Amino acid sequence: MNDIVLKYTFVGNTGVGKTSLLHCLKYNDFNNIKQPTIGVDHYFIQTIINNNTIKIHIWDTAGQERYRSICNNFYKNSVVIFIIFDLTNKKSFDDLEYWISETNKFKEPNSEIIIIGTKSDLEQSRMISEFEIKKYCQNKNISYYETNAKSNYIHYIINEVSFNILKINEIKKDSEKIVLSEDKHIKKRFCCL
Numbered sequence: 001m002n003d004i005v006l007k008y009t010f011v012g013n014t015g016v017g018k019t020s021l022l023h024c025l026k027y028n029d030f031n032n033i034k035q036p037t038i039g040v041d042h043y044f045i046q047t048i049i050n051n052n053t054i055k056i057h058i059w060d061t062a063g064q065e066r067y068r069s070i071c072n073n074f075y076k077n078s079v080v081i082f083i084i085f086d087l088t089n090k091k092s093f094d095d096l097e098y099w100i101s102e103t104n105k106f107k108e109p110n111s112e113i114i115i116i117g118t119k120s121d122l123e124q125s126r127m128i129s130e131f132e133i134k135k136y137c138q139n140k141n142i143s144y145y146e147t148n149a150k151s152n153y154i155h156y157i158i159n160e161v162s163f164n165i166l167k168i169n170e171i172k173k174d175s176e177k178i179v180l181s182e183d184k185h186i187k188k189r190f191c192c193l
């Protein structure tokens, strides 16, 4: 089988830790990033699932308001949109409503939203309980993960989400399949992106 390509987008308020998570995913270390992202950055990783090479492109969008209109374009081509918030920042949790509504405006109907609460290492400064977050996500039927950019758990999250996407796709009718593309030749039926 040819390689499969998955495209994801990370969104959320400025400073919540999107770039730090992706830096950890790519380089396996914590980089105390001082600069906010300008526009959109791109990360590429590869993983193996069920003996298939999965090529994953992740768009790291800027949380600053001035870049929001640029970022809207990236929701459309993503099979999963990860909405990130900061467990030590209540506003970033309250703003999930805004991000969910923006994402729903632009994403493909069969693309998925996943919420990640990050900076879990700063336990003393935590502002939102796991119970409250899980209740919120359950009500919206959205999967939730909790992590920080100093652990490797983000690898697990990306692998599990990718595994589930591929599994769900296998059991869907052709007309409902999510858009997956192979590396070079985009197949029409098992298509996407």
Ligand SMILES: Nc1nc2c(ncn2[C@@H]2O[C@H](COP(=O)(O)OP(=O)(O)OP(=O)(O)O)[C@@H](O)[C@H]2O)c(=O)[nH]1
Pocket: 012, 013, 014, 015, 016, 017, 018, 019, 020, 021, 031, 032, 033, 034, 035, 036, 037, 038, 061, 062, 063, 064, 118, 119, 120, 121, 122, 147, 148, 149, 150
């Ligand atoms: N302790 C701790 N600090 C973190 C963590 N993740 C990010 N930070 C810090 O939070 C600040 C903002 O992180 P970024 O990754 O730049 O945030 P961002 O969401 O990409 O921000 P924008 O690019 O402006 O949208 C930086 O100083 C990071 O070092 C974490 O998991 N733990």
Ligand SMILES: [Mg+2]
Pocket: 018, 019, 020, 036, 037, 060, 061, 062, 063
């Ligand atoms: Mg950033």
